[in-house]
Amino acid sequence: MARLAELRSIVGQHHVVDGEELRSRPQDFWNNVPTTALGLVKPGSVEEVSAVLSFCDRRVQPVIVEGGRTNLVHATLATPDMVLMSLERLNRLQPPNTDGMTVEAEAGVVLENLQLAAQKSGLRFGLDLGARGSATVGGVLSTNAGGFQALRYGVARDQVLGLECVLANGTVLSHLVPYTKDNSGYDLKHLFIGAEGTLGVITKAVLRLHPAPQTVNTALLAFDSFGAVVGALRTMRQALRGTLSSFEIMWREFYDFNVAAVCPAAPPLPIGFPYYVLCEAEGFAPDSDATEFEATMAGLLESGAASDIVVAQSSRQRADIWRIREEFQPEIDLFKVMLDFDVSLPISTMEAFVDETATLLAKEVPENLGLHVIGHLGDGNLHVTTGLANPERKAEVQKLIYGLIRRYRGSISAEHGIGVAKKPFLDHSRSADEIATMRMIKSALDPHGILNPGKII
Numbered sequence: 187m188a189r190l191a192e193l194r195s196i197v198g199q200h201h202v203v204d205g206e207e208l209r210s211r212p213q214d215f216w217n218n219v220p221t222t223a224l225g226l227v228k229p230g231s232v233e234e235v236s237a238v239l240s241f242c243d244r245r246v247q248p249v250i251v252e253g254g255r256t257n258l259v260h261a262t263l264a265t266p267d268m269v270l271m272s273l274e275r276l277n278r279l280q281p282p283n284t285d286g287m288t289v290e291a292e293a294g295v296v297l298e299n300l301q302l303a304a305q306k307s308g309l310r311f312g313l314d315l316g317a318r319g320s321a322t323v324g325g326v327l328s329t330n331a332g333g334f335q336a337l338r339y340g341v342a343r344d345q346v347l348g349l350e351c352v353l354a355n356g357t358v359l360s361h362l363v364p365y366t367k368d369n370s371g372y373d374l375k376h377l378f379i380g381a382e383g384t385l386g387v388i389t390k391a392v393l394r395l396h397p398a399p400q401t402v403n404t405a406l407l408a409f410d411s412f413g414a415v416v417g418a419l420r421t422m423r424q425a426l427r428g429t430l431s432s433f434e435i436m437w438r439e440f441y442d443f444n445v446a447a448v449c450p451a452a453p454p455l456p457i458g459f460p461y462y463v464l465c466e467a468e469g470f471a472p473d474s475d476a477t478e479f480e481a482t483m484a485g486l487l488e489s490g491a492a493s494d495i496v497v498a499q500s501s502r503q504r505a506d507i508w509r510i511r512e513e514f515q516p517e518i519d520l521f522k523v524m525l526d527f528d529v530s531l532p533i534s535t536m537e538a539f540v541d542e543t544a545t546l547l548a549k550e551v552p553e554n555l556g557l558h559v560i561g562h563l564g565d566g567n568l569h570v571t572t573g574l575a576n577p578e579r580k581a582e583v584q585k586l587i588y589g590l591i592r593r594y595r596g597s598i599s600a601e602h603g604i605g606v607a608k609k610p611f612l613d614h615s616r617s618a619d620e621i622a623t624m625r626m627i628k629s630a631l632d633p634h635g636i637l638n639p640g641k642i643i
Contacts, residue, residue, distance in 0.1 A: 240356030253325020259605030293324025312339025330380030332601030399468030521573020
């Protein structure tokens, strides 16, 4: 335990947890197995992060950085010889700059706290996702998270103006600029955003904010064809004049299942349609936004593009509609061994991909427990989920689905990262030369390979 003693001398006696105590803690939100690691260190400043990494680099001590521990790809999986690093003490959030519409946040700031701080200042942070109450700034940046509003505001990468991070050897790179235009050489921040902690440890960021919308209008639509869904997306983008912020598609099996689980007595729309869409527009014209939104919905219904529509008339009804999309506990209970595929595809191939996935599962793995498909259609991102009664054929199902992704020229990870779970399939979306270049970058920035070893590549 000499190494833990040295780490305690850096961060303080009470900010290091030894491996024995960690075993009483689940590995992460999705894996109820004991955490296995040498220990957990909790630095409270960038200087302490630097000192910890410098110490570990000199001793070739592997380090895995934790965020909110809600990742879906085993990105914080450790072995008994590894040190975990939590940035939960780096949770300082500066008051939003209302003139420049920026905010400076440390890596341990919880996403929901950032959203609320922006909201109190009359501003909006453009990233939102279901794990908002646990996900941290460092976590969402290191995985380049997407979420519900990427259609309008972009993914995590698009929210970052300046970044501070620490390299494996303890070198602090701080370029916390609060402006958009900066062509002074390589834009180094983009190396670390989405790198899952394998190239450096993100400690602070200057983030872009937006004016807070004054109106929110929400609807749930049912469609008889995928072509009609795509046409409705095109219509809304034009008719709603840039205010469309969410366009969430749900295939029939998911919608029917979740309605039965969360609101069986009073579903907002009848079950049985092939496709459902939850859409939301956020605007700045209280006198006209609702009228314009309802007129657009009425036009889709009258033209026959949509088969049925309900427009939320209250915040309670809006929350009830969103709950159908966001509630996953019934699905977790159904799929004993869950296999979730977070993929990107051209919109033009989505329907064929899902149809072929269903056919392939029925033929090759008939004992599967169902196929649930939802996604952020405007971003080209689908979440394809199935389940098995036991894990015996899990690897076979992964091979089948990722093989389809490769054939359809999609991405094996749209917004959840690679971690350990998807590492064997990285070559399905990236060429050998791209992967070799990734290895070169990793070798240059982390020559001893101490940062999140075994992840991505």
